[in-house]
Every structure is written in C-alpha cells, then in structure tokens.
Amino acid sequence: MTKTTGTTGERLGYIRVSTGKQDEQMQHDALDGAGVLKRSRYVDHGVSGAKTSRPALDAMLADVQPGDTIVVYKLDRIGRSTAHVATLIQDLTERGIHIQSVGDGLDSTTPTGKAMLQMLAIFAELERSFIRERTTAGLAAAKAQGRVGGRPRVADSATARKAQTLRDSGESVPEIARTLGVSAATVYRITKAAA
Structure with missing residues (x-):
C-alpha cells in the first residue's frame, strides 16, 4: 500500500471486521474524518480479533515507521484483549509510533492520551494478575477434589x-x-x- 507523507509522519489506518456480513463503512467514515487516505488503509475482512495473525495488521505493523500515526476506529479493532492491546501500544510507543483511536477519543500525541495509555497498561497488568490468580485457584480447587490438569485418561x-x-x-x-x-x-x- 502507498503511504502519504506529511510533515509529522504518515497516517495509516487499520480496519477489521470479524465476519463477511459485517459492514466496515462506519470504520471507513471514522478514518475519513481523521484524515487517513483510502490508499493508506489496511483492512482485515472476516478475521476474528482472537486470531494472533491478521494479514493486514501484520503488514501495517511491518510498514509503520517512527513518527507515523496508526488510526483506528476503536482500540478493540487491533487487539485480542486489554492485555494484548496494551502490549501492542506499548511496543508501538517505544518505537516512536503514535496511536489515535477515533471512537475512544484517544490520541497518544496529547498529554491526556498518554495518561490514558498508561492507565490502559495498568488495567492490562491487573487483568493478567486476575487471570493468574484464577488459574492458580482453579488448579488448587481441582487438586483438592483429586483432579489433576491435562487431558482425561482414556483407559482406566x-x-x-x-x-x-x-x-x-x-x-x-x-x-x-x-x-x-x-x-x-x-x-x-x-x-x-x-x-
């Protein structure tokens, strides 16, 4: 895809719809309003957010350069979970890449946007802690009931x-x-x- 050059870097857009029946027009409209040219948009059709690999997202992440801005309709378009979104944003921020989420009102180039990203990272770490605690508690409860993890035994x-x-x-x-x-x-x- 061709990117447009501006004095403050490129503006790349990412759009994802989970099923072929979903309409991506609302996301295109949001990117139009944010000044992202159609030729600078990466679109994944019928790709679940739960999938690790998304071809258009992978291509955009390979193309984006320091100083560029990635624009999305909402943050949930780029990540599988709060933790995944926070990790991705932290990686991009460390590479000098800005994030703008039109629907969430988030812009990492502003002080408020930076604070919101820091809060997102805190919540993501909290989510990871909760998952670890639930997993540990579940394993302990199963062990107390005489069950162990793994596949059930086929043969007694x-x-x-x-x-x-x-x-x-x-x-x-x-x-x-x-x-x-x-x-x-x-x-x-x-x-x-x-x-």
Whole structure:
C-alpha cells in the first residue's frame, strides 16, 4: 500500500471486521474524518480479533515507521484483549509510533492520551494478575477434589489389564485397539511388550 507523507509522519489506518456480513463503512467514515487516505488503509475482512495473525495488521505493523500515526476506529479493532492491546501500544510507543483511536477519543500525541495509555497498561497488568490468580485457584480447587490438569485418561486400570492380557496372548496392537475402542498409541502406552 502507498503511504502519504506529511510533515509529522504518515497516517495509516487499520480496519477489521470479524465476519463477511459485517459492514466496515462506519470504520471507513471514522478514518475519513481523521484524515487517513483510502490508499493508506489496511483492512482485515472476516478475521476474528482472537486470531494472533491478521494479514493486514501484520503488514501495517511491518510498514509503520517512527513518527507515523496508526488510526483506528476503536482500540478493540487491533487487539485480542486489554492485555494484548496494551502490549501492542506499548511496543508501538517505544518505537516512536503514535496511536489515535477515533471512537475512544484517544490520541497518544496529547498529554491526556498518554495518561490514558498508561492507565490502559495498568488495567492490562491487573487483568493478567486476575487471570493468574484464577488459574492458580482453579488448579488448587481441582487438586483438592483429586483432579489433576491435562487431558482425561482414556483407559482406566481395568482397560489396561484387559489390554495387557490380550497383548500377552499374542493379539496385535491394532486389533487390541479396535476391541477396546482406544487408539493404538494408547495400547502401546498402557501395556508392555509380551516377553
């Protein structure tokens, strides 16, 4: 994409719609009002915000240079979560790239905008702390109930004994797997080769 040059750097716009049925016109209108030329816009169609890789966003992040400004309709267009948005904005800010979110009224070139970004980073760290605490509490509760993390076991001890008996009698591993309704890998894992 061609970028326009101004005295204070380029103004690049990013637009994302999650499904093909969503209309991106409102985002284009916001970028029109913010002075972002159509040829300086990067658009991801039908790409969920939960996806790590978004082709147009990745291309824009590769193209943006220090002094440029990234303009979005809302901050949730560029990130998967508060923590992801804060990390991305911190990275861009450290690279000397400005952020403007038209719908959120955020502009990182202003003192108020800088303060809002710092608050966003604080909330993102708080969100990460809450997630860690919930995960730790959930694991502790599961352990107290005798459960452990990971995938549930496919074969119980009775199934393991049956598998071993069949294997000791000379049955093939694929045949044992079909008989017991488990995978061959499970049969190998729960049995020892017959002597």
